[in-house]
Amino acid sequence: MMLSRLLRSFLTIHCRRSYTVLTGQQHKSTDSNQYNGQLYPTHIPTNPVQKALLAVGSGVAALQNPYRHDMVAVLGETTGHQALIKLRDRMRNDPEGYTILIERPRIRLSTLDLTQMSALPDGSLGREYLRFLEENRVTPDSRADVKFVDNEELAYVMQRYREVHDLLHTLLGMPTNMLGEVAVKWFEAAQTGLPMCILGATLGPIRLSVSSLQLLLQSLGPWALRSGGRARCVLNIFYERRWEQNLDELRQELNIDPPPLSIFQNRKSTS
Amino acid sequence: MATSIRTLVLRVVGDSTRNIHHVLGSRVKHSFCNAGITVCRGYSDGKSTHFGFETVPEEDKAERVYKVFESVAKKYDVMNDAMSLGIHRLWKDTLLHIMNPQPGLRLLDTAGGTGDISFRFLEYTHSMYDRQQRQRARSNQTPSWQDLAGHYKTDEAAPSQSRAVVYDINKEMLKVGKQKAEKAGIGTGLSWVMGDAEELPFDDDQFDIYTIAFGIRNVTHIEQALQEAFRVLKPGGRFLCLEFSKVSNPLLERLYDTYSFQMIPVLGEVIAGDWKSYQYLVESIRKFPDQETFKEMIEGAGFFCVQYFNLTGGIVAIHSGFKL
Numbered sequence: 349m350m351l352s353r354l355l356r357s358f359l360t361i362h363c364r365r366s367y368t369v370l371t372g373q374q375h376k377s378t379d380s381n382q383y384n385g386q387l388y389p390t391h392i393p394t395n396p397v398q399k400a401l402l403a404v405g406s407g408v409a410a411l412q413n414p415y416r417h418d419m420v421a422v423l424g425e426t427t428g429h430q431a432l433i434k435l436r437d438r439m440r441n442d443p444e445g446y447t448i449l450i451e452r453p454r455i456r457l458s459t460l461d462l463t464q465m466s467a468l469p470d471g472s473l474g475r476e477y478l479r480f481l482e483e484n485r486v487t488p489d490s491r492a493d494v495k496f497v498d499n500e501e502l503a504y505v506m507q508r509y510r511e512v513h514d515l516l517h518t519l520l521g522m523p524t525n526m527l528g529e530v531a532v533k534w535f536e537a538a539q540t541g542l543p544m545c546i547l548g549a550t551l552g553p554i555r556l557s558v559s560s561l562q563l564l565l566q567s568l569g570p571w572a573l574r575s576g577g578r579a580r581c582v583l584n585i586f587y588e589r590r591w592e593q594n595l596d597e598l599r600q601e602l603n604i605d606p607p608p609l610s611i612f613q614n615r616k617s618t619s
Numbered sequence: 620m621a622t623s624i625r626t627l628v629l630r631v632v633g634d635s636t637r638n639i640h641h642v643l644g645s646r647v648k649h650s651f652c653n654a655g656i657t658v659c660r661g662y663s664d665g666k667s668t669h670f671g672f673e674t675v676p677e678e679d680k681a682e683r684v685y686k687v688f689e690s691v692a693k694k695y696d697v698m699n700d701a702m703s704l705g706i707h708r709l710w711k712d713t714l715l716h717i718m719n720p721q722p723g724l725r726l727l728d729t730a731g732g733t734g735d736i737s738f739r740f741l742e743y744t745h746s747m748y749d750r751q752q753r754q755r756a757r758s759n760q761t762p763s764w765q766d767l768a769g770h771y772k773t774d775e776a777a778p779s780q781s782r783a784v785v786y787d788i789n790k791e792m793l794k795v796g797k798q799k800a801e802k803a804g805i806g807t808g809l810s811w812v813m814g815d816a817e818e819l820p821f822d823d824d825q826f827d828i829y830t831i832a833f834g835i836r837n838v839t840h841i842e843q844a845l846q847e848a849f850r851v852l853k854p855g856g857r858f859l860c861l862e863f864s865k866v867s868n869p870l871l872e873r874l875y876d877t878y879s880f881q882m883i884p885v886l887g888e889v890i891a892g893d894w895k896s897y898q899y900l901v902e903s904i905r906k907f908p909d910q911e912t913f914k915e916m917i918e919g920a921g922f923f924c925v926q927y928f929n930l931t932g933g934i935v936a937i938h939s940g941f942k943l
Contacts, residue, residue, distance in 0.1 A: 402889065
């Protein structure tokens with residue numbers, strides 16, 4: 349009799365607790381930033397059910413409309429937990445990567461000294477990066493903030509990965525058209541193992557024209573995969589301190605082969 | 620993505636200074652609390668209210684609500700359909716049936732936003748007018764010349780007499796509503812006014828019907844909105860409010876809560892790219908008074924014969940009152 353009563357109360361407490369966990373967000377209403385378990389300013393805590401729904405929903409939305417970068421971002425955040433842990437460990441094991449994890453640099457227009465960078469010699473990382481931003485009319489500030497990663501350090505790794513993306517374009521010499529983006533995605537998939545990159549790498553080619561697809565499969569693709577697998581982790585480079593470094597020298601240091609000569613180079617040489 | 624760097628630098632500088640003000644503001648408040656000094660000192664009269672489950676100063680609530688609807692305006696109707704699985708259309712249709720407006724009345728559709736209630740109102744009165752005309756024609760098979768002349772005179776007047784004013788505080792919502800009206804070809808009898816529900820820019824005794832559908836829970840001072848509603852209604856005018864309310868059945872309540880807090884912000888993120896606004900929406904529903912309390916508030920503003928109708932198990936309630 350006592351045992352069954354004990355069991356029943358244990359079950360109700362357990363059920364009530366799990367129910368509160370599920371709908372926990374609704375019961376706290378104090379006036380502070382951390383009222384619902386926020387770990388960083390843009391954090392939105394979610395439970396596994398919500399993450400699964402977000403992953404499925406954002407996947408469908410991103411496939412339907414590839415211009416919804418926020419959906420691609422959400423998909424990456426909700427599916428990338430394991431890959432982010434591996435990336436973070438790689439960063440910890442590298443001295444430069446470790447420094448990045450401690451100092452947490454952010455690549456934003458407000459942190460870049462544009463006048464100084466444009467005065468750098470041609471062929472340097474800073475000058476080429478600036479040229480890339482201007483030619484393709486993109487800005488590092490358009491990267492979405494990380495929202496759904498439930499660990500503060502992993503959220504930074506994700507944010508760093510997003511902000512390094514444009515630098516990757518510069519390093520690989522790929523423009524921002526569809527073929528260039530797919531090539532960069534193949535490199536990223538080989539390097540990071542993020543499910544979102546792998547998905548993008550497999551589904552991206554679908555939207556390519558036949559000639560672009562040929563280029564991808566024959567030369568760009570294998571080069572990207574090879575470089576991605578062999579290269580040092582691109583998140584381990586403290587780019588903000590290497591603006592003066594020569595681009596080719598940096599590529600050699602990172603073990604990235606220079607891009608196979610193709611029609612893309614014509615765009616760059618007309619600047 | 621396709622903006623030049625130079626314009627972006629200016630925007631970034633603007634953004635960062637705005638962020639600094641916000642951070643400073645919240646930090647100052649926090650340090651006041653820490654020192655044991657109440658928040659009241661140094662701020663206005665220190666009154667605070669709820670913004671969902673957050674507590675905010677009263678002056679801030681209106682602005683924050685404005686930002687919510689500014690960001691969701693374009694996807695507002697799509698989200699309504701997705702969140703309620705289309706049932707919100709039935710709720711609004713029921714409101715019109717309870718209203719049962721005769722042709723020739725003036726409607727003030729407060730928090731009318733994208734115009735759903737006003738469009739239904741005009742459609743309803745127009746079809747009722749047509750029906751009345753047909754009945755008149757049927758019962759009047761052999762009209763005299765005088766009757767016919769009389770009909771010609773009144774023919775154009777009656778439909779345009781039904782007039783709806785869509786009144787909302789948010790410019791973006793009104794913009795979306797206007798576009799909808801243009802696309803649907805509804806023009807006559809519709810006007811669009813921007814303003815606050817707590818301070819209506821209309822004279823006393825102007826309208827036959829006042830509706831506020833899914834808007835009153837966003838108002839900072841609900842009693843004031845009710846008093847204004849009382850003021851602008853003609854004697855004999857009707858107040859109607861369609862709003863989320865308390866579910867009576869506990870099982871349904873748990874299902875509804877789970878659905879609200881698990882699914883709706885996710886839908887908001889995926890469809891509208893805005894988790895926080897829809898989190899605010901489901902929280903604000905919980906903060907709104909229940910059916911009886913709201914009924915008492917309406918009676919407090921001076922309305923008579925106040926009653927409410929529960930729809931979908933109490934998820935939504937229609938409150939009605941008369942100015943006598």
